[in-house]
Amino acid sequence: MSIFEYNGSALVAMVGKNCFAIASDRRLGVQLQTIATDFKRIYKIHDRLFVGLSGLATDAQTLYQRLVFRHKLYQLREERDMKPETFASLVSAILYEKRFGPYICQPVIAGLGDEDKPFICTMDSIGAKELAKDFVVAGTASESLYGACEAMFKLDMEPEELFETVSQALLASIDRDCLSGWGGHVYVVTPTEIKERILKGRMD
Amino acid sequence: MECVFGLVGDGFAILAADTSAVHSILVHKSNEDKIMVLDSHKLVAASGEPGDRVQFTEFIQKNVALYQFRNGIPLTTAAAANFTRGELASALRKNPYAVNILMAGYDKETGPSLYYIDYIATMHKVDKGAFGYGSYFSLSMMDRHYHSGMTVEEAIDLVDKCIIEIRSRLVVAPPNFVIKIVDKDGAREYAWRESVKDAHVASA
Numbered sequence: 426m427s428i429f430e431y432n433g434s435a436l437v438a439m440v441g442k443n444c445f446a447i448a449s450d451r452r453l454g455v456q457l458q459t460i461a462t463d464f465k466r467i468y469k470i471h472d473r474l475f476v477g478l479s480g481l482a483t484d485a486q487t488l489y490q491r492l493v494f495r496h497k498l499y500q501l502r503e504e505r506d507m508k509p510e511t512f513a514s515l516v517s518a519i520l521y522e523k524r525f526g527p528y529i530c531q532p533v534i535a536g537l538g539d540e541d542k543p544f545i546c547t548m549d550s551i552g553a554k555e556l557a558k559d560f561v562v563a564g565t566a567s568e569s570l571y572g573a574c575e576a577m578f579k580l581d582m583e584p585e586e587l588f589e590t591v592s593q594a595l596l597a598s599i600d601r602d603c604l605s606g607w608g609g610h611v612y613v614v615t616p617t618e619i620k621e622r623i624l625k626g627r628m629d
Numbered sequence: 630m631e632c633v634f635g636l637v638g639d640g641f642a643i644l645a646a647d648t649s650a651v652h653s654i655l656v657h658k659s660n661e662d663k664i665m666v667l668d669s670h671k672l673v674a675a676s677g678e679p680g681d682r683v684q685f686t687e688f689i690q691k692n693v694a695l696y697q698f699r700n701g702i703p704l705t706t707a708a709a710a711n712f713t714r715g716e717l718a719s720a721l722r723k724n725p726y727a728v729n730i731l732m733a734g735y736d737k738e739t740g741p742s743l744y745y746i747d748y749i750a751t752m753h754k755v756d757k758g759a760f761g762y763g764s765y766f767s768l769s770m771m772d773r774h775y776h777s778g779m780t781v782e783e784a785i786d787l788v789d790k791c792i793i794e795i796r797s798r799l800v801v802a803p804p805n806f807v808i809k810i811v812d813k814d815g816a817r818e819y820a821w822r823e824s825v826k827d828a829h830v831a832s833a
Contacts (some may be wrong), residue, residue, distance in 0.1 A: 483752075
């Protein structure tokens with residue numbers, strides 16, 4: 426079994442009309458055994474920027490701590506929040522620093538940039554950025570997620586429809602992956618509010 | 630074949646661990662205490678490489694004490710757990726400790742808590758947790774019978790159920806267990822469950 430599949434994870438971010446959604450599964454496992462069914466994979470960096478970390482949970486936790494540290498330092502120096510594009514470059518640089526001993530982590534970054542334009546991107550464990558205009562996926566269920574999102578995605582969805590689409594795509598994909606599941610955690614972010622919802626799917 | 634497990638009840642947390650010190654096919658002793666009293670209101674049950682287990686938990690214990698000496702107040706359970714995770718994480722890519730930890734504690738403000746910390750520094754706050762081959766039996770038993778807000782009697786009953794299950798179903802089951810509890814009155818030993826006592830040695 427690959428080290429990327431040790432804990433199990435599923436992450437997806439999708440773009441809507443002046444909004445974005447980022448969703449994850451909730452399982453924390455150690456190979457075949459499930460340890461917890463309420464594990465958080467998505468973290469808020471600031472009100473308009475979220476990062477999801479899939480892969481090995483210990484590296485996701487370490488990387489998250491490093492990113493929060495860097496962002497807080499940036500806030501102190503620049504007296505403002507980081508733009509999503511800037512943050513993506515920061516994550517990429519931090520990952521490439523460990524090129525020959527990498528963090529076993531695949532981040533998914535989603536944020537609202539200038540003029541409330543949604544920004545999403547993912548990268549591999551050594552920081553190769555993949556920008557997309559529609560959706561990005563990561564984790565052990567990524568192949569299923571690619572298929573589900575491609576089939577269900579539409580341009581310029583409103584927040585409510587975006588929530589439905591992301592939820593259905595996530596649940597359908599994690600049901601086909603034994604290492605991710607136990608429900609979903611969905612954030613839908615618009616310029617004015619952040620809506621956090623827990624999904625109940627197949628609890629296995 | 631080390632079995633360590635624990636759960637959180639109403640105003641208390643319980644940890645149980647087997648007490649066999651094993652080297653290959655030889656049982657060195659069957660009254661080895663693997664649950665360390667970290668400070669007045671914290672317990673650490675550790676399983677894994679024997680040398681690492683003792684060295685690492687003593688290191689954590691002394692650093693927790695140092696913090697209290699320097700700052701005049703004790704660490705919270707969450708802070709101690711995060712410190713432990715940090716030490717495991719920074720050693721992970723240099724000189725890893727092969728120790729799995731369940732940290733239970735009681736804080737006046739937040740009540741009882743239990744932290745699951747893997748040997749690769751995956752940390753998660755849980756209501757019930759277990760390590761080792763015994764976890765396949767004790768986690769299932771706890772999944773069936775656990776509910777939040779259990780009394781001490783109910784929790785001990787559940788711990789005994791888990792011990793019976795481990796003894797009857799695990800091929801090289803450890804014979805003896807120690808149970809420790811932490812609540813508002815502090816961390817202390819609760820009971821031993823012995824089915825094999827050391828042979829009596831006549832005095833010289």
